[in-house]
Amino acid sequence: MxxxxxxxxxxxxxxxxxxxxxxxxxxxxxxxxxxxxxxxxxxxxxxxxxxxxxxxxxxxxxxxxxxxxxxxxxxxxxxxxxxxxxxxxxxxxxxxxxxxxxxxxxxxxxxxxxxxxxxxxxxxxxxxxxxxxxxxxxxxxxxxxxxxxxxxxxxxxxxxxxxxxxxxxxxxxxxxxxxxxxxxxxxxxxxxFAKKLGEETESILPAKLTLSFEKAQDLRYGENPHQKAAFYREAQGGQGVASARKLHGKELSFNNIYDLNAAYNLVQEFAGEKDPTAAIIKHTNPCGIAVSTTLADAFTKARAGDPISAFGGILATSRPIDAATAELITGKNTFFEAIIAPGYDEDAFKILTEKKQWGANLILLEAEFGAEAAGENIDIKRVSGGILVQTEDKHAVGRADLTTVTRRGPSDAEIADLLFAWKVVKHVKSNAIVIAKDRQIVGVGAGQMNRVQSVRLAVEQAGDKAKGAALASDAFFPFADGPEAAGIAGVTSIIQPGGSKKDGETTEMADNYNIAMVFTGHRHFRH
Structure with missing residues (x-):
């Protein structure tokens, strides 16, 4: 020029x-x-x-x-x-x-x-x-x-x-x-414009979809070292991992961000609870989550859900981390890649960052939990030559939405565990089974090609804790073998969408084991 x-x-x-x-x-x-x-x-x-x-x-x-x-x-x-x-x-x-x-x-x-x-x-x-x-x-x-x-x-x-x-x-x-x-x-x-017009027409999926993202950072690599990767933020992004503040630790990786997002979304389900929640994620699946009267106790119970899988996982909490919880996080035989929480008190931050073995690398993120960003977000999945777009799975179920289909209805304690498990199963890859007891996950079966195998994995992990526990299934049971495996393990209540041609056989099997089973009418597939 x-x-x-x-x-x-x-x-x-x-x-x-x-x-x-x-x-x-x-x-x-x-x-x-x-x-x-x-x-x-x-x-x-x-x-x-x-x-x-x-x-x-x-x-x-x-x-x-x-x-x-x-x-x-x-x-x-x-x-x-x-x-x-x-x-x-x-x-x-x-x-x-x-x-x-x-x-x-x-x-x-x-x-x-x-x-x-x-x-x-x-x-x-x-x-x-x-x-x-x-x-x-x-x-x-x-x-x-x-x-x-x-x-x-x-x-x-x-x-x-x-x-x-x-x-x-x-x-x-x-x-x-x-x-x-x-x-x-x-x-x-x-x-x-699409969002505003969607609000008026009760649809947010326009004929032409335009998206805008800004590169936040290049990443060392993608899911594997031979893949290139970067992290992009939505132009109108709300709260979540994309807007979280990194306070400490090594550079975030592709898998870190993906798992942190899964952990954040799971804890968001419980952000409105009066008691604190702790959740541990491994490869985007929850391996432990609990709600308790103190964050330290919630963390202890979440880790106890699957202590082997918890090692090297991602931790999310619904409350700022205090010193007592930090001491447990950095205890013997524990290790986490990253933590996302609403904050860290001064003593907790010192404990977490000065851990000799891995404190220098531990990633600490601070994010807002609770109030949802305005409007409804869309979920996008890439396919060859195009994308699949859907609204986010935000369907919530309360006690009044449950339909009892067995001779015995669930007790108040069972309903509390059923609803707890139902919130969690939405975040487990299909076919998904979650077993919960006293607001603690004790068994998870994820990503299996048949549902009965997911049940078997969940009850095997739960062991004796399956006795008197609640089981959630993200979709209906196609056969009665799933409830049968649950009944043999001692599960006493089941929550599932219903809708199978063999619901009658499934209900009969539940009755055989005196299981209280309820239908929600909605499923939670997560591919």
Whole structure:
């Protein structure tokens, strides 16, 4: 490109703006700007020409129209290699613009605010900014377009090294970033519209699905060392792992993040409980979870559910971790890759981070539990050549939703364990079986190709603890062999969706073992 002579700056995020503009000015670059950006530059003592002086038109319609003018876009789009272009803009007194520094109205931040109105959202849709960005990016052979403050230092240093010029590869890279920026911006707006229209029509799955994610970090590798990986955050992301704060420990891996998400989602099921919850995840499946009167006791019971699998797992808690719990976490024969919790008290943090054997590597995340992000999220699964999209599985069941189908109905204590197990089984890979007793998981059967095998694995793990316990099945029993295996082990209550052609045989088998069985009418497949 030719030497940069003229720059147009119009930004919402003014981070680093003054230093960058000052560097341009010291290179002899004329600064053109709009509204608040022009004021910020002038207040910093920099010479700046207002866009209205370039166009000969004042800003109109409360700022909606200011840069949408041939004097601006002619200067951006003129192909410097074509004499007819250059003579045409010269004929109309249009001066070439060599660098555009633009970031857009904060639409995502605006719509993320609680109680934002439709009118506020619409007013934060940028028109002139994306137009300038696209014009400059299209003509990137001659015009540099900078959309992120993180690019300021690199661009300025290259201009200083190259006598006010930028390399062709730099211009191409900046253009690519610019198109990605406007694409993400439009996707965020489209997603907002789809969400609002979905709320009105009771459907959130639009005919055209647009998604916007921003890279949070590159990862060492994917599920395996030979796979490349990165972590992206949703443009309108709410609470969860993506918004958690890392307080300590080694770099997060692909599998860490995936398991942390499973642990977070499981504990979210119990965030409304008055008593604290602790859950341990291994390969996205819960190997232990308990609710108790103290967090230390909840952790002890969660770990006791499957202490072998718990080693090297992921821990999540619904309450800030205290010193007593931290002492147990770092006790003999324990090891966790990562912990996600609402917080850590001072003593607990010291205990967790000073553990000689593994404290330096233990990942500690702080995340908000409880209040769900507004609206309904979508779940996405990749397939060859496309994606599958569904609403999240948020179906909840209470006591009033249970239908007793056996001669004996469940006792109050059994109902409490049934509902506890039902919340957990939703987070176990199908075919899923969970056995619970006294708000503690004592057996899990996950991911088997037939349901009776999942039952056998769960009762084997539970051992004697299966006696008097509650069993949850994520889908119906196709045959009576599952309840039979549960009855032989001493299980006294079962919760399942029902709906099998052989529900009658299953119910008869439950009656044979004096099992109280209830149907929910809803299943919880998790593939």
């Amino acid at each position: 030719r030497r940069v002579e003229r720059a147009l700056l119009s930004v919402s995020d003014k981070t680093g703006l003054i230093d960058f503009a000052r560097g341009l000015s010291e290179l002899g670059v004329e600064l053109i700007s709009t509204g608040g950006t022009a004021k910020a530059l002038a207040d910093a003592g920099l010479p700046v020409k207002n866009v209205s002086d370039v166009t000969g038109f004042p800003e109109m319609l409360e700022g909606r129209v200011k840069t949408l003018h041939p004097m601006i876009h002619g200067g951006l789009l003129a192909d410097r290699s074509k004499p007819e272009h250059m003579s045409k803009i010269a004929e109309h007194g249009i001066l070439p613009i060599d660098i555009v520094v633009v970031n857009l109205y904060p639409f995502a931040a605006t719509v993320a605010k609680p109680g934002v109105t439709w009118e506020e959202a619409i007013e934060n849709i940028d028109i002139g900014g994306p137009s300038m960005v696209r014009s400059a990016a299209k003509n990137h052979a001659a015009v540099a377009v900078v959309v992120s403050p993180s690019s300021y230092d690199g661009v300025l240093n290259e201009l200083l090294r190259n006598d006010g010029k930028l390399e062709a590869e730099t211009l191409k890279r900046l253009a690519g970033e610019a198109f990605a920026h406007t694409a993400a911006y439009d996707a965020t707006i489209a997603a907002y």
